[in-house]
Amino acid sequence: MRRNYRKKDLPVADIRRYLEPGPTVLVSSRWKEETNIMTMGWHTVMEFSPSMIGCMITAANYSFDMIRKSGECVINIPTYDMIDTIIGIGNSTGAEVDKFEEYGLTQVVAEKVQAPLIKECYANFECKVIDKQLLSRYNFFVLEVVKAHVAVAPKFPRTVHYRGDATFMVAGKNVSYPGKFKAQNL
């Protein structure tokens, strides 16, 4: 059963807590009257402040041009309860299917971008494309996170992490080592 997360604002410098572990994410976009969603696994945090993310999106993907033209997208973090949706979205194309409708997902109006948030996800990061230097050569977008929404609970989401070959790793236990880290390395 899907979760219904209540959300709060998160300082954009803190999004690494949710992206650095490497979850498979859903990227929502809007161009003119059309919206779309894609599944993405190739992304990395690039900086705390400004809050930056880099990601590779195949140019053949229907979302590629929507994100390139609009200069915006939302990175949504789904949890294990949404596994069928994650796989379905990754194996269909916006050229043929309205994915919000097909997968029964709810659009929420974002604050700083035109692309919609996906309500059912644990977190939503509103992003603007800030650098296209590596776009023509590698399809690599550099994004700035301009607004972040995250579920009030649980503290640690049960994300899924794609291994290839139709297999995901589901986020396991959390282990903390306070006192073993220098302050600047937290």
Next chain:
Amino acid sequence: MRRNYRKKDLPVADIRRYLEPGPTVLVSSRWKEETNIMTMGWHTVMEFSPSMIGCMITAANYSFDMIRKSGECVINIPTYDMIDTIIGIGNSTGAEVDKFEEYGLTQVVAEKVQAPLIKECYANFECKVIDKQLLSRYNFFVLEVVKAHVAVAPKFPRTVHYRGDATFMVAGKNVSYPGKFKAQNL
């Protein structure tokens, strides 16, 4: 207790199996007579073939200049049994400590780069820096994996995934959905 992995060659196009889930990795480097190791969490797969990885390394890091000058490094994937080493390496600097010696790690000669492999890790990916376009602005290296070594077993490594705040997520269960993926999306 540390594992003693027996390893085999892995086709470089297949490294996403181990990097896409987002593990914290150890990056080894060599410049002239000196070697070093750093802990890294900000990386992403960028392409299957050529096999490409992008990663952000803070310029203040001792490894930064070693990798920039040599144009090479090895990305090593450690497992949960090495957690104290992972944290220790991330909280010390090669300017003060010989990390191989300090943490009792074993250097193995790589095949295609001068940087050493870390024997105790589950996998070792030999890399060459192939693009420095984003280096001056974002400290972002684009690497090509030129040789990959991976443990024969287990099939799925118990990696650690950094959440910030001195907390790691340990890789959990694996779930497979054969038949739900289109062949080109595996």
